Amino acid sequence: MRLLTKTSLYYLLVSLFVFLVGGLSFYKIMQSEIYDEVDDQLYTDKENIFEYIREHNRLPNVTSGISEAIIVREADTVNPTIEDLGDTLIFSTYDQEYVPFRRLTFTAYQDGQPYEYTILKSLIDFQDLFESTMLAMGWILLLLLVGLGLVNYVINQYIWRPFYETLNTVKRYSLSQYSPLQLVRSSTTEFQELNEVLRGMTDKIHSDYFNLKEFTENASHEIQTPLAIMNSKLELFMQSEDLTQQQAKMLEDMYASTSRLSRLNKSLILLTRIENREFREQEQVPLHELVQEQLEQLQEMVDMRGLALLPPELEPVYISMNRGLAEVLVSNLLVNAIRHNHEGGHIQVLLQQEKLCVSNTGEALQGPADKLFGRFMSGDNASGSLGIGLALVKKICDLYGLAPSYRYTDGTHRLCIAFPQTQV
Numbered sequence: 001m002r003l004l005t006k007t008s009l010y011y012l013l014v015s016l017f018v019f020l021v022g023g024l025s026f027y028k029i030m031q032s033e034i035y036d037e038v039d040d041q042l043y044t045d046k047e048n049i050f051e052y053i054r055e056h057n058r059l060p061n062v063t064s065g066i067s068e069a070i071i072v073r074e075a076d077t078v079n080p081t082i083e084d085l086g087d088t089l090i091f092s093t094y095d096q097e098y099v100p101f102r103r104l105t106f107t108a109y110q111d112g113q114p115y116e117y118t119i120l121k122s123l124i125d126f127q128d129l130f131e132s133t134m135l136a137m138g139w140i141l142l143l144l145l146v147g148l149g150l151v152n153y154v155i156n157q158y159i160w161r162p163f164y165e166t167l168n169t170v171k172r173y174s175l176s177q178y179s180p181l182q183l184v185r186s187s188t189t190e191f192q193e194l195n196e197v198l199r200g201m202t203d204k205i206h207s208d209y210f211n212l213k214e215f216t217e218n219a220s221h222e223i224q225t226p227l228a229i230m231n232s233k234l235e236l237f238m239q240s241e242d243l244t245q246q247q248a249k250m251l252e253d254m255y256a257s258t259s260r261l262s263r264l265n266k267s268l269i270l271l272t273r274i275e276n277r278e279f280r281e282q283e284q285v286p287l288h289e290l291v292q293e294q295l296e297q298l299q300e301m302v303d304m305r306g307l308a309l310l311p312p313e314l315e316p317v318y319i320s321m322n323r324g325l326a327e328v329l330v331s332n333l334l335v336n337a338i339r340h341n342h343e344g345g346h347i348q349v350l351l352q353q354e355k356l357c358v359s360n361t362g363e364a365l366q367g368p369a370d371k372l373f374g375r376f377m378s379g380d381n382a383s384g385s386l387g388i389g390l391a392l393v394k395k396i397c398d399l400y401g402l403a404p405s406y407r408y409t410d411g412t413h414r415l416c417i418a419f420p421q422t423q424v
Helices: 003-056 124-172 189-238 245-275 287-297 299-304 323-339 389-400
Strands: 068-074 083-092 097-110 113-122 283-286 318-321 346-351 355-361 403-409 412-418
Touching: 003 097, 003 113, 003 124, 097 124, 124 189, 189 245, 245 389, 283 287, 283 323, 287 299, 287 323, 287 346, 299 323, 318 323, 318 389, 323 346, 323 355, 323 389, 323 412, 389 403, 389 412
Parallel strands: none
Antiparallel strands: 068 113, 083 097, 097 113, 283 318, 346 355, 355 412, 403 412
């Protein structure tokens, strides 16, 4: 949930709570004032009755109307009602419903004889007034709540605009293309401090990034050159005719190690370049043609290991990505299937609109399957694998939103790359 929406929602919830408490308090105050007013009228009528009896020495005439009534009857001489104030409901034949009344019962004496008076005053007029007032207050509070919510949203949107501009700028910022972080100056002190902190932090990160990048490139280049010299000299040395069998075996092991170190260096450089998103060029790569080319190039390697390459099932598939990375992706999948196979095994390639799958026979994984795409994970130490080929596949998949998956059933490994529909 966005910050602006969240603060507006909290503001509305707090306002709604305050209005509900205020409305309930207003209801109680109004009810108390109405009851005080009616009770004052009842006690006034009571005093008037007492005064009438003292002046005329007889009971006053009783009344019976719609809004009020006075009922008199002989009281109980043993337990007369001194005074009783309360509410009651009386059925109205006019309205065909029970109407609320306020009731005051007391005992008055005339010539020593007690009479019980009950004065009733209708609350229906006050109730109508009360309901009208509450309805008006409800509408006012609702309009006030909506108005305050809108004003709060607009004001917050204006105040938080520099923050969102900074956020969008930081999202678009890339370390690989050096340019200082351009942030709009804000009149809000906190946002301006945030901009200055971000600007200083990105400058420091950018400086460290380029220093590390330069060091990596220089180190890789300096390592690659002596490795190439060592390989060439070892090749020349291995062609000497006076080598013993033991010396030839030692030279062969040294040559294999330096070749492996050279390939590992190149793979790590490529992995770093992918993580730095240096491959920005994209094109519609005909994946079916690329797979076919890679299969033809690797045919000799397949034959040397005594494997059978089943006829590939290739549908025309075009995918938007860097061609060099597409070649690395396909090549690593095929080389992985060749290396992690047993003599006499087979390899099968399936390319459809939604996925590319490479299946090969071989022993089951020695480690957990979910670690297969990690760096330096190799299922067979004797295969000559660097353990970084599938890590490169995973990095390329992450870069283009592809979904790699692995399954092993009935002695067959099955590595698949699912294509998103927007990519094909």
